[in-house]
Amino acid sequence: MTQRVMMTGNNAVAEGAIASGCRYFCGYPITPQNDIPKYMAEHLPEVGGVFVQAESELASINMVYGAAATGAYVMTSSSSPGISLMQEGLSYMLGSELPCVVVNMVRGGPGLGNIGPAQSDYWLATRGAGHGDGRCLTFAPDSVQELHDWTFEAFGIAQKYRAPVMILGDALLAGMSEPVRLREHREPPPRDQEWAVGGLREGRQRRIVNSLWTDVEVMEELNQRIAARFSQARENEVRWEEYGADDAEIVLAAYGISARVCKTAIDDLAEDGIKARLIRPISLFPFPVEPFREWSERVSRIISVELSMGQLIEDVRLAVEGRCPVDLVGHSGGVMLTPDEVVCRTKELL
Amino acid sequence: MSETRAGHTEAEALYHRPAGLTDVQMRYCPGCTHGTAHKLIAEVLEELDIIERTVAVATVGCSVYAYEYFNTDAVQAAHGRGPAVATGIKRASPETIVFTYQGDGDLAAIGLSEVIHSAQRGEKMTVMFINNAVFGMTRGQMAPTTLVGQKTTTTPLGRDPEMSGMPMMICEMLSTNPGVAYLARETMIDPKTVRSAKRSIRKAFQTQIDGAGFSLVELISTCPAWWHKTPLEAMQWVRDEMLVQYPLGVFVDYDG
Known part of the structure; x- marks a missing residue:
């Protein structure tokens, strides 16, 4: 059993992601989650990962979409107004059946609001993966230890259900320090998903990541597939x-x-x-x-x-x-x- | 097999569909230059032998089905977000050759921020920018690149700079951006310009292969449907009007 260390919620999230095998992070500054990108910018290069500071949350989530399409473990983090901007991208990811992890350290709203602790994005998370028929698989830790553990677990869950997973925290959890028992680092898993694009095709069939289905019957099949995965999550992931x-x-x-x-x-x-x-x-x-x-x-x-x-x-x-x-x-x-x-x-x- | 002319046999193909294109019939209108642009890109992918390691990023507009036409891996991106998606693909899979295929609504209106910042970061990606001065798929609205006086469904009296500003000059704007390694504006209205366009497209992909930085080719294109012209009139309108506003040329060449 490893020793416990004092850590803030933000740092515990970032360390949990890296330990889980996340090697790609794209994000845009917003309080109260700025220590997550700071930690990622500092520590991802040490493990051969890539940090990109995006020009907006729109760009962040779409960079995540691109990296996820290659089969990589990828994450972004933000706070309420930024998560509003990411809704379009989350809808595309769900529609294209791509996994990712999104952390929302919720702040007071609506509008620009403030940087106080709030839980007013419950609907945004559980009802909204943007437009369409989707939602985000959402987990809500209540301690720095759980932020670390759930971020670690979230990547596997996202891959299993080929859908965005949201970790819902708040300004207080983000900033407070508590003792954390850190997870052992594991290597990023091989990108051997049958849907992942990029790399060398070496003769395999070409692959398309797409959410456009003009045939309404085919579109409904996708929605049924997503709904079936959510039903499966109701069987397996309720905590x-x-x-x-x-x-x-x-x-x-x-x-x-x-x-x-x-x-x-x-x-x-x-x-x-x-x-x-x-x-x-x-x-x-x-x-x-x-x-x-x-x-x-x-x-x-x-x-x-x-x-x-x-x-x-x-x-x-x-x-x-x-x-x-x-x-x-x-x-x-x-x-x-x-x-x-x-x-x-x-x-x-x- | 009998000899026909110049030593060719009857069975020898003088022209074939490039390996970079699938066998899917395109949905473009008669006289639209999307087809030519697709063919040139596909020929370049074949000639540079990069079909098997390319990911095409299709965007939103008439070319939304580009993922069906290019014989490569492909990702369909949200409106305007192609360069951000391409950034994610390239950063997570650097051995991949990535290009976006974007119209003027997608790139110059809703996606201006993404293309400028991808250029600014010097992302090792290639952008194919189709500028036909109009939103095509949504039935002919004004684009940022619509010419002054040009009639569209949202500028029924012609574009008035007092109301809607002046046409947006993407190449001129990007030419001062230090992340750009190759930047050219071409058109495809006769054999000479088609050959020149292909040279620039090839150079843009070579720029990415060389890891030199961001590359973009703006292709001044036609939209006979929403210009309300015949295909021939549309070609002539490019020559007489579009090229006056959008002069052709190579703006940045990292090794030129």
């Missing part, structure tokens, strides 16, 4: 954590940094004799429906605790299917939740 009382009377639903706040709140509530349980979705899409379905029959209500004006709550309600009330405790625009606030609001709603 969540539960924390707190086994005989809880109330459930808090929260992911990422909000879940960290809720863990403290649940401990504080226990001291006051209130039995609460946290269900923390780690995979946001595919969403962990099962624990919410199960607990909705056992508790008086569920509270969605999030740094947005009610986005996660929609998935919770879909999972609960009306079996119990679901309320929102949220802040937005860069304002942080406190455990005390969660405790007070929980007591009010109980």
